[in-house]
Amino acid sequence: MHIAILGxxxxxxxxxxxxxxxxxxxxxxxxxxKRALHExxxxxxxxxxxxxxxxxxxxxxxxxxxxxxxxxxASVLQPxxxxxxxxxxxxxxxRAVGAIIEPPGALAVDVAIMAPVPPKGIQTPxxxxxxxxxxxxxxxxxxxxxxxxxxxxxxxxxxxKLLRSIVYKGIAAVIGEAVAAGQSFGLEPYIxxxxxxxxxxxxxxxxxxxxxxxxxxxxxxxxRRSHELEAVVEMLEAxxxxxxxxxxxxxxxxxxx
Numbered sequence: 001m002h003i004a005i006l007g008x009x010x011x012x013x014x015x016x017x018x019x020x021x022x023x024x025x026x027x028x029x030x031x032x033x034k035r036a037l038h039e040x041x042x043x044x045x046x047x048x049x050x051x052x053x054x055x056x057x058x059x060x061x062x063x064x065x066x067x068x069x070x071x072x073x074a075s076v077l078q079p080x081x082x083x084x085x086x087x088x089x090x091x092x093x094x095r096a097v098g099a100i101i102e103p104p105g106a107l108a109v110d111v112a113i114m115a116p117v118p119p120k121g122i123q124t125p126x127x128x129x130x131x132x133x134x135x136x137x138x139x140x141x142x143x144x145x146x147x148x149x150x151x152x153x154x155x156x157x158x159x160x161k162l163l164r165s166i167v168y169k170g171i172a173a174v175i176g177e178a179v180a181a182g183q184s185f186g187l188e189p190y191i192x193x194x195x196x197x198x199x200x201x202x203x204x205x206x207x208x209x210x211x212x213x214x215x216x217x218x219x220x221x222x223x224r225r226s227h228e229l230e231a232v233v234e235m236l237e238a239x240x241x242x243x244x245x246x247x248x249x250x251x252x253x254x255x256x257x
Contacts, residue, residue, distance in 0.1 A: 001025065001139070006047045006069055008033050009034065010224075011086070011117040012060035016041045018122035022143055027054065047072045056082045056139065058111075059097075063089035070100040075179035079105030082136045084128075086111040090162070090234040091155030094148060095232055098130060098154035107132025110154045112161035116217070130158035148215035162232045169225055169232075170245055171199070172214040173252040179215060 001024050004217045005016045008030035020026045020038035027042045029050040037043070044050040051057050051073045059069055066087045077083065083101045085094055085108065099106035112127040122145060128137060129150040137147045175195055182191030192211055193204075200207020218225065229250035236243040 001056070002027070002054045004028065004051045004057045004182060006030075006050060006057065006059045006073070007061035008037065010035070011113065012058070013037060014117050014121040015058060015060065019143075022122075024143075027051075039167065048076045049163045050079070052076060054081060056084065056136070057106075058084045058086055060086045063087045063093060063231055066093055066181070067096050070097045074100050074104055076244060077101065077104035077106040081106040082109055082132045083107065083155075084109040084111045084136060084137070086113060086230055087103075088161065088165075088224075090231045090238070092234070092238060093231070094130075096154045102131070107135065108154055109133050109136045110157040110158040114161065116221075119153045127160055129159040130153070130154045135159055158231075159235065162228070162235050165228055165232055166246055169218075169229055169253070170249045172218045173249040175199075175211055175214045176252065176256075179211070218251075218253065219256055222253050226250060226253040226257065 001180045003019055003024050004103060005012050005026060005028040008016060008028050010180070012028070013035035016026050016028050017038040020040040023205070026040065027044050027050045029044045029047050029148040033043065040247055047069055059066065061069055066085060066089050083106050085097045094110045100107040108133045109128055109131045110130040114125040114127055117124050125146040125148070127148050127150055129152065131152055132222070133152060137149050140147060150160070178191050179188060192208065195211055196204055196207025199210050206238050229246055232246045233250060236246060
């Protein structure tokens with residue numbers, strides 16, 4: 001099997017290294033690669049060059065460039081190739097990518113990454129939908145990947161991912177604000193106890209660990225998560241849902257960048 005990975009940031013580099021470790025032929029492209037790669041990963045000079053001859057293509061970029069990357073490779077795609085759009089983008093963006101990928105005969109797949117990529121890497125849980133979803137999963141199941149197939153509709157995996165993000169990122173933003181407020185009053189232990197009673201139940205250790213995880217995750221991944229919340233807002237506005245809390249969460253994340 002030959003897998004091409006477009007975008008070799010945190011997620012893409014982990015996927016590339018894990019697949020290479022499994023003996024998969026991996027080619028990749030990133031305009032500014034910064035992360036260490038397995039010696040078997042072959043870097044190419046462009047996205048279009050990276051996908052030549054690949055069975056599966058994983059696009060792991062920012063949502064802002066999802067359509068541009070698809071357009072860049074569309075002219076060299078071949079019938080039967082799988083193009084997995086893995087960026088955290090809105091359902092409309094996923095559908096737009098599908099429309100770009102379909103004319104050459106490639107099979108579009110909407111992939112939602114449902115947990116932080118480290119530490120599980122390529123074993124991170126994925127939700128998939130789109131015209132190529134079932135066959136995409138069948139090709140990758142032998143590698144032991146955690147894939148749940150939803151439907152043949154582009155955008156369904158993205159929708160579920162972003163609905164979940166409203167909750168998880170919103171909770172993280174509230175926790176961050178509450179802890180900062182507690183610190184300003186010299187009452188951090190008190191506010192942590194209050195938060196823990198909500199999210200940790202009767203186990204103070206669980207509550208403490210969850211609070212720290214939410215705080216650290218928001219700081220470490222603020223830029224990526226801000227793009228995620230932009231996609232959430234776009235999705236909600238397309239449905240005429242007022243994104244009051246999601247906009248506030250987006251502001252909170254931007255303040256951490």
